[in-house]
Amino acid sequence: MKTKYLAYVAALALSTTTLIGCANLDPVDYSELNSELFPKTESDYATLVNECYRSIRSSWFDGLFATDDRGCVALNDATTEILTNRTHIYKKLHDLNWDSTDDYLVGFYYTEKDPSGGGYRDGFANDISRCTSDLAYIMKATALSEPVKKKMAAEVRCVRAFIAYTLYDMFGPLVIAPQELLENPRNDRPLPRLSREEMVKFIEEDLRYAAENLPSPTDAEYGRFSTGLAKMLLIRLYLHETKVDKSYYKKVETLARELMQPANGYQLQATYTKMFELGGQGKANKEIIFAIPVNTEMVSWNDWHMFVLPSDFGSNGMQGGYHSLTSTWHFYDSFEANDARRTYLLAEYKSKKTGALVTRGTYPNLDIGPIPMKYGYDADLFKNSGRSSIDPILYRYADVYLSLAEALYRKPGASAAEKLEALTYINTIRRRAGIADLAYSDIDTGEKFVELLLKERAHEFWCENGQYRADLIRLDKFVEYARDINGSPYADRTKEVYPLPKIVITDGKGVVVQNEGYD
Numbered sequence: 001m002k003t004k005y006l007a008y009v010a011a012l013a014l015s016t017t018t019l020i021g022c023a024n025l026d027p028v029d030y031s032e033l034n035s036e037l038f039p040k041t042e043s044d045y046a047t048l049v050n051e052c053y054r055s056i057r058s059s060w061f062d063g064l065f066a067t068d069d070r071g072c073v074a075l076n077d078a079t080t081e082i083l084t085n086r087t088h089i090y091k092k093l094h095d096l097n098w099d100s101t102d103d104y105l106v107g108f109y110y111t112e113k114d115p116s117g118g119g120y121r122d123g124f125a126n127d128i129s130r131c132t133s134d135l136a137y138i139m140k141a142t143a144l145s146e147p148v149k150k151k152m153a154a155e156v157r158c159v160r161a162f163i164a165y166t167l168y169d170m171f172g173p174l175v176i177a178p179q180e181l182l183e184n185p186r187n188d189r190p191l192p193r194l195s196r197e198e199m200v201k202f203i204e205e206d207l208r209y210a211a212e213n214l215p216s217p218t219d220a221e222y223g224r225f226s227t228g229l230a231k232m233l234l235i236r237l238y239l240h241e242t243k244v245d246k247s248y249y250k251k252v253e254t255l256a257r258e259l260m261q262p263a264n265g266y267q268l269q270a271t272y273t274k275m276f277e278l279g280g281q282g283k284a285n286k287e288i289i290f291a292i293p294v295n296t297e298m299v300s301w302n303d304w305h306m307f308v309l310p311s312d313f314g315s316n317g318m319q320g321g322y323h324s325l326t327s328t329w330h331f332y333d334s335f336e337a338n339d340a341r342r343t344y345l346l347a348e349y350k351s352k353k354t355g356a357l358v359t360r361g362t363y364p365n366l367d368i369g370p371i372p373m374k375y376g377y378d379a380d381l382f383k384n385s386g387r388s389s390i391d392p393i394l395y396r397y398a399d400v401y402l403s404l405a406e407a408l409y410r411k412p413g414a415s416a417a418e419k420l421e422a423l424t425y426i427n428t429i430r431r432r433a434g435i436a437d438l439a440y441s442d443i444d445t446g447e448k449f450v451e452l453l454l455k456e457r458a459h460e461f462w463c464e465n466g467q468y469r470a471d472l473i474r475l476d477k478f479v480e481y482a483r484d485i486n487g488s489p490y491a492d493r494t495k496e497v498y499p500l501p502k503i504v505i506t507d508g509k510g511v512v513v514q515n516e517g518y519d
Contacts, residue, residue: 039137042144048134049152052159053224055127057300058292058392064108064124064166065292065465067304067392069324072108072166074307076466079478079495081331081485082458086368090325096482096490100499100518109171110501123501124163129177131160136179154213158225158233161206164199165237169470172497172515173199175504190511200241207234218265222283223293223391228264231255232289232395235403236467242410243474249411256404259397266397272340272433277376281391289395296384304463306386308372310365314352317379321386328369329360330485331462334455340434341459346371374463394465398432401425402457409449419443426456433459450475494518 039045057063058071065071069089077083078093085091089104098105110123135156138149167174173194181187194202210230220226235255238248259266267286274280281291294302309321327345335342347370348359360366378388405422408414420440427437443449457471472478473496482491494517505514 039141040143042148045138045141045144045152048137049155052131052134052156055124055159055163056292058294058302059299060303061299063300064163065392065394067302068307072170073463073466074325075105076170076469077463078325079469079482080472081328081481082462082468083325083372084328084368085325094486096488096495098498100502100514105498106501109167110504124167125174127163128160128174129182131156131163132177132179133182150213151215154210155225157206158210158214158230161203161210162233164203165233168199168203169240170498171500175512176202190507190509192511193513200237203237204234207237216264223291225290228259228266229290229395231259232399235400239403239406239474240470246410246412249407252403252407253411256400256407259400266400268397268428268432273343273376275393276344276374276390278378278390281393287397288393289397291391291393294387294389294391296387296389301387302375302390302392303387304375305373305378305381305388310349310371312351312353313349315350316377318377319382320352323365326369327372331458332370335459336435338434339459344373344375346373372463398429398460401429402453402460406453409443426452429456429460450477492517
């Protein structure tokens with residue numbers, strides 16, 4: 001792939017305190033920018049930092065965490081028992097039936113054409129290069145005090161690591177362009193993918209810097225990065241690597257215990273469902289590690305309701321949507337009956353067309369599975385062009401509990417006392433959901449523990465960040481579940497990573513190697 005780097009400079013329309021805003025963003029080649037004019041002031045550099053955040057927003061146009069068919073959350077969860085559809089891309093994803101020509105999938109890495117035909121994005125691998133170039137500008141800045149420079153650099157490095165980890169989890173090691181090549185694009189040459197070790201080091205160094213220089217969770221502005229998010233992403237990276245090296249569990253344990261220190265201010269919320277309802281987000285919610293603030297008038301929004309609701313939906317003052325995907329009855333039935341986390345997996349709804357109750361098994365909207373509404377009712381949805389005012393939450397403190405439980409149980413040489421401690425963290429999460437504690441006999445073998453942990457993670461975090469797929473892969477259950485639960489005839493270990501786009505292999509001229517099992 002040619003080393004391509006486009007920076008989108010939104011003039012000064014973005015304030016230094018706004019995470020995501022709406023602006024006319026024109027692509028500008030950085031080689032044509034006069035650095036004596038821009039960036040020059042602290043406000044200019046803040047604009048560069050804000051621009052880096054745009055990659056992880058929830059925009060249909062070009063947001064990595066878009067709350068619809070163009071975001072990685074729905075895509076990754078659709079490869080599991082959580083989401084599916086009768087036909088089209090979500091059926092293919094559910095069956096693990098994809099290849100390197102499927103733009104809706106490989107386009108997350110890079111594409112010459114927008115999968116929607118809208119021309120709004122070219123994949124997210126280039127955004128890593130944008131962060132690298134912005135970081136170079138910041139580190140050379142003479143207009144910034146050292147504390148401000150470190151904080152800005154930490155935000156950019158956290159964004160870069162966030163994107164890099166998400167793509168690494170999906171595609172395996174990436175092609176990462178070094179700064180010297182970005183500064184001299186005429187010296188463009190094919191670059192190989194990083195090794196697994198190099199990829200982990202790249203992400204880890206960024207997140208460690210961010211963890212040292214970002215504001216604390218109590219001091220960070222809502223919607224911006226904190227030391228808490230940097231450490232949570234490190235936990236996810238280290239969990240990812242336990243598949244090949246279980247010593248990483250010790251690092252997970254250390255970070256989780258650090259996040260549990262009272263000084264960070266994190267707390268589990270009393271009620272699970274309220275976190276996903278109107279008014280349940282914001283700085284007052286001490287469980288949120290990172291959420292994406294929405295603005296229904298700008299280009300960061302939550303259109304999940306429109307994405308999943310049937311066209312005749314009429315419950316609680318709501319109107320219908322596109323019903324682009326559904327959940328599965330297997331997933332619904334895996335919950336205990338009184339589990340609060342199942343509340344917004346809707347097994348019935350009122351039809352606005354007939355006024356009758358549409359119940360489980362009814363074709364075409366409730367025969368395959370329930371409606372994965374996830375978020376609470378928002379009657380003003382259609383006043384806001386189908387966009388909800390509920391902020392999507394990507395990472396929560398509950399993840400720290402379940403990550404620590406896994407580390408304590410599965411680390412090499414885990415003691416009986418540590419395994420009992422692991423159970424206490426799982427039961428804390430279950431109690432909040434309104435269901436009974438588990439006994440040690442429920443986890444007294446490694447296989448029992450893995451099955452139980454995966455169920456708890458799926459029930460707790462469905463349709464939040466798309467990381468359940470990574471959980472299944474890490475714990476060697478992805479292929480088994482795809483075959484035995486999803487009924488996939490295509491399930492094998494090569495599907496644990498997605499293929500790179502063919503254009504990346506072609507432009508790589510033999511230097512870039514495709515993932516095993518793909519052409």
